[in-house]
Amino acid sequence: MARSSEEIISSLDKAKIISLLKRGVRLDERRLDEVRPITVETGVVQKAEGSALVKLGNTISIAGVKAEIGTPFSDTPNEGVLIVNAEFLPLASPSFEPGPPDENAIEVARVVDRGIRSSRAVSLEDLAIIPGKKVWIIYVDVYVLNHDGNMIDASSLATIAALLDTKIPKVKVIDGENIEILDEWVPLPVRDRPVSVTIAKINDTLIVDPGLEEENIMDCRLTLTVNEKGEICAIQKGIGGSLTLEEVYRAIDLAEKAAKKIREALPPLPNLENVEWVVREEKEEKE
Amino acid sequence: MARSSEEIISSLDKAKIISLLKRGVRLDERRLDEVRPITVETGVVQKAEGSALVKLGNTISIAGVKAEIGTPFSDTPNEGVLIVNAEFLPLASPSFEPGPPDENAIEVARVVDRGIRSSRAVSLEDLAIIPGKKVWIIYVDVYVLNHDGNMIDASSLATIAALLDTKIPKVKVIDGENIEILDEWVPLPVRDRPVSVTIAKINDTLIVDPGLEEENIMDCRLTLTVNEKGEICAIQKGIGGSLTLEEVYRAIDLAEKAAKKIREALPPLPNLENVEWVVREEKEEKE
Amino acid sequence: MARSSEEIISSLDKAKIISLLKRGVRLDERRLDEVRPITVETGVVQKAEGSALVKLGNTISIAGVKAEIGTPFSDTPNEGVLIVNAEFLPLASPSFEPGPPDENAIEVARVVDRGIRSSRAVSLEDLAIIPGKKVWIIYVDVYVLNHDGNMIDASSLATIAALLDTKIPKVKVIDGENIEILDEWVPLPVRDRPVSVTIAKINDTLIVDPGLEEENIMDCRLTLTVNEKGEICAIQKGIGGSLTLEEVYRAIDLAEKAAKKIREALPPLPNLENVEWVVREEKEEKE
Amino acid sequence: MNSSRIPIRKEERPPRLIDDEGRRVDGRLPDELRPIKIEVGVLKNANGSAYVELGRNKIIAAVYGPKELHPKHLALPDRAVLYCRYHMVPFSVMERKSPAPSRREIELSKVIREALEPALFLEYFPRTEIDLFIEVLQADGGTRTAGITAASVALADAGIPMRDLVAAVAVGKVEGRIVLDLCDIEDKYGEGDMPVAMMPNLGQITLLQADGVYSPEEIKEALKLAMKGIMKIYEVQKEALKRKYIELKREVEEDYGKK
Amino acid sequence: MNSSRIPIRKEERPPRLIDDEGRRVDGRLPDELRPIKIEVGVLKNANGSAYVELGRNKIIAAVYGPKELHPKHLALPDRAVLYCRYHMVPFSVMERKSPAPSRREIELSKVIREALEPALFLEYFPRTEIDLFIEVLQADGGTRTAGITAASVALADAGIPMRDLVAAVAVGKVEGRIVLDLCDIEDKYGEGDMPVAMMPNLGQITLLQADGVYSPEEIKEALKLAMKGIMKIYEVQKEALKRKYIELKREVEEDYGKK
């Protein structure tokens, strides 16, 4: 609720950033619409079903995917379950405390989740094993390891990269009742790569991918998640502060362009042709 | 544990209330045995199975009933389950904090629950569906919206009113195993309307239905719950302070009279003649 | 994390204890390798399946065993489950606070558990009822009632004594599926009596079974759990501070000797010859 | 995550969410708001309060403060801290909700706070706290926006100085069409939900979220429709505050009259 | 709420709870207390402590304080704060209890505190805290009242100035009769339980609760029976304290003797 110590920035710094922005320049010499350098490394944790380490400038996120077989939600009996959990590790910033996720970490998890869900990036209906009874439960845990601004985009990118890296075993269902886990691993049904782009508003200037010093003085931020077709599949305004309609439209333009660029850092979509996640077998009738 | 700020009342106010009471008068001009005006509005939340909004003077409680089908307690396999939960919302008083129920809210819930349970107001044996396996679970959640004293009686009244308002669907059990929820809604088996009456002792004077200023200076309180027959079905002394035997007897008299009055504000008992909660059907034997 | 108030001891006391130790003498006149007087009383709580009250000088621990039938862990489907929980009750010391177990209580529970598990004191494979489905769950709860130093050894002793005191009902499994609890009570399969011995290091002197004043100034402690054969079956170094290899070897010697002495206070191992925990019965085939 | 639960109330998807004449499940046109009612000052203890009914939504908001903030090291030297809790009572929804705050409620508490902050002169009250509590008594789609609408009126009722009221409404996408003020069936079975809050007089958006898939053009259409709805709600907010003021005035006059 | 649990100890309802001769399940007459034993000063670290056995109840109480209260803003300027925690160990009952405090334990901690407060001169120790911990090692019906009996002795042992001891017992209704000091079978299968605590010398009731159904006359009968039991318990409490005092005196004299 209260701004953390790190966020209390001297008015000098603030003035400096704003005066640079007026000249179209940023503290780290980026253009206003320029995203920091991105690296995406997948397969970093072999015990996970999928994983990815993402660096967005000096902001580092790691995401890991674990899969289990469990019970579906009662209102979606024919779909697998996807659960996104985000935590800000205390080693990532002097302002993070150990403890369960606070409102900021929960917001990140829910915004990341929303982008994946709205774009139907993971086709959950492929993950039903015995409809109404047994489905795949896919957990994505995203951890921020170093916080240098824009954790939403770094976490979103790590999440989709880890999902793209994920393999789960094929499952055999015998007589519609018994499950056997096969030793054949297939990619998770990932069918879109939504990319979130966060735009900060500082003193009437819109900038893409704010760094930590920029975040500390921004008036508000707007995160737009963009799917492969260039459609918007999630929006989240954050931080007190406000936007005009025109600013929202400009932010959409900025996000569309940046998303294309960012998506290049991601692995390609898996080839899902002829992939089966569940095979069904009927044993001979008992007489 | 510590008295909240609101309870630190100037000794002037205390002296004033006591001197008034000596003359048989109360701050709000009520008689010593007079209950504040009561309104009971049922059916206020249509998504609940039953609900009621109660005003006792300026104290406001809302209760809602939700019903589910679940597993019985292992020591009462042939009975439905009734769970009463009370919370003091922070919007009800400057002295309430957000968070899980504290000892005061828990006490209210347990006293309300005790009155209903002792009087067998809800006949739980009617709520067994498949004995030992499936029974109705009835949740009553009582929320105090504005606290102006005597939350026990307001919450107790809201609870019994919400139960009287409750309808649940009739259930069909096929072959003793399978459950089908029918579209015929029947009243909850409510067979008594216990009413709790709280008596405060202030400086040797007993008063009925204490208001907030009275509660803040009372030496102790005694809550007596009275059933339709005029029997006592729950007692709770609260707050440090003590009572003589004679004071207890006088409190019983006061409660008996007040309960009759208060009960008039409640809806009547439902007509349960010929009401069935569960119908059982045997399918033809498989050959 | 911070040392509690009680542990802040005047440098005077510390100097006194150290100067005594240099002369081979302890505050309470014990020898360096001498354990305080021990009493073990079993069967103190009749509603528990087993119980024991242990006094180690003025340190008092009580342990109680409750048994239930439940589901095994997925990685040990053919074994019963043993769960050790330790709590430091606030009545035991002015420095204990009410609340869930802190790191110190958790350490005690885990060290006690480790000694029992490593020595296979309880043969968990005897406690499987229907392999993979139903097994005995044995809960041991250890409570420290008065803390005068060395809670690990007192709690460890109370735990093994309570397990030795434990009787559970024999279980009949019919057709490999249905469970019937018989009225014949049999001893828990306890096959070893591991004894933990804590050695404190104060200013280069090793002492056995530190009292509270000694604990408050010790540099570190080493707990060695010794089984019936004189083998070491658990080790735990605790408290900042360090030990040389030679000090570890001397501590092992001290522990071996003390363990033999302490074990005398325990009840004997139960006679498990011809004891069956589960009887299996096949009903006649249905035709 | 337990499908063994047997739901006792079924909310089945209607065959059509918009009929051939463009009517929605509750008979509304795409740009039509549900009936709305706002009452001011409904709780005696709070410094400000408001009750909003929008369709079947029943929401109550209360404000306490500005008041001293405990513990003191959380206080800010240059402005008040706004604390906000959005909460649904367990019986406000079809399936009983646990009374403990869910992750959803924690996120919504944050975005609601951030939607209201821009309207408040928090700098007038350094070192203090303003508490805002929103209770959803019955939920029917659009609770966060109706909650903001209620909260903003409660803040005004508490006398907290504001740049403008904040009015809010959700728009969304239902069977391919952009519609105003989704009810819960549209929220559940439609293709997208976009809650929007604004300071209507200043033309500033203070809350914007969305799920669902939209082309940039659809977002523009949706925002324009949202603005239209917000303007109507703004009028109802001002009406309600005016009514309270008039009542207060009458009461004061009557009091004087008595004397 | 899980009937799949198989109870390993059965406590079946006896066919009769009171026989034709008026004897109860454990052979007592309706107005008869169970055997009671009180020991004082059983824990070295506590400022005061007591152990009570009443039937199969085994309860220990300890008092720490008066002592400084943290955090300080909870301290009261005019009196000590009494903190009370009533707790059952997991193995004190037939079916293992979770060690975390249940709602029942939270309520009982409150009513026990309120039953003892009237006896204490808390105003002698402003800004301090007195901590009272009650642990039920074995429960056999009437633990809250036996806990109060123990706590009151522990408070006296700690030297906290008191107006009177507080003694407590439960009465109840079993097969239509009012009986004294219910054991757990009577508590479970009887018709009602009424815990009562008093300052016996002052004739003041400090705890009164009830479940079950009673006519006003039955309540009067029950309270009179409770008073009778309380007077007996009061004697045992005073005996125990006297014994401790005598022992202490002897120890002190022996110490002097040594010198």
Next chain:
Amino acid sequence: MNSSRIPIRKEERPPRLIDDEGRRVDGRLPDELRPIKIEVGVLKNANGSAYVELGRNKIIAAVYGPKELHPKHLALPDRAVLYCRYHMVPFSVMERKSPAPSRREIELSKVIREALEPALFLEYFPRTEIDLFIEVLQADGGTRTAGITAASVALADAGIPMRDLVAAVAVGKVEGRIVLDLCDIEDKYGEGDMPVAMMPNLGQITLLQADGVYSPEEIKEALKLAMKGIMKIYEVQKEALKRKYIELKREVEEDYGKK
């Protein structure tokens, strides 16, 4: 405690854990360490950090401080408080671990803190706090000792004055033999695990734990083997710190060169 869970990755016990030639499951000899890699200064925000790979273990440690301690009454007048949190991310193990700290993680946080404290001059920084965070990104047996190895380097990287580095390794018993540096299969199916930490230069043991059954002689053998492994790890630690120092020097020189 739910056997209905179907494990999707099986780690079956190999028929032999040590073959006839004394080779272990991963081909190592009994006294052979797994490949180890240490990187220093991997996180920008922390005052010190280190990343360790030991076999498939991947562990990161970060240090913040010395810094002011809140709340202040927890500060110590004569030294810094060392806070330590050891934590495994949910996907670091075969079966997803809950992100909340387990009892195991709480114990390990304590023993790791106590293994590092003897090496630190905490008395140089009275009234402050040093925070140490260890995250296990992938676990492969011996995470607590690898965590200590990483933490000690991170503390040095943060410039905290130390008596000596702390290096750590687990030894254990596998098919009756004492072996160095257990991998997770040996940890799971072997007969015992004995984690050891030392200040190698001072010959002081700062962590010692064990499960499994050992004769006194076996313990001596195990400790000697542990020392051998620790000495090797110590060299890698020093190498890593030197490398960081050289890099830093080069960077500084380049910076000067620029000017």
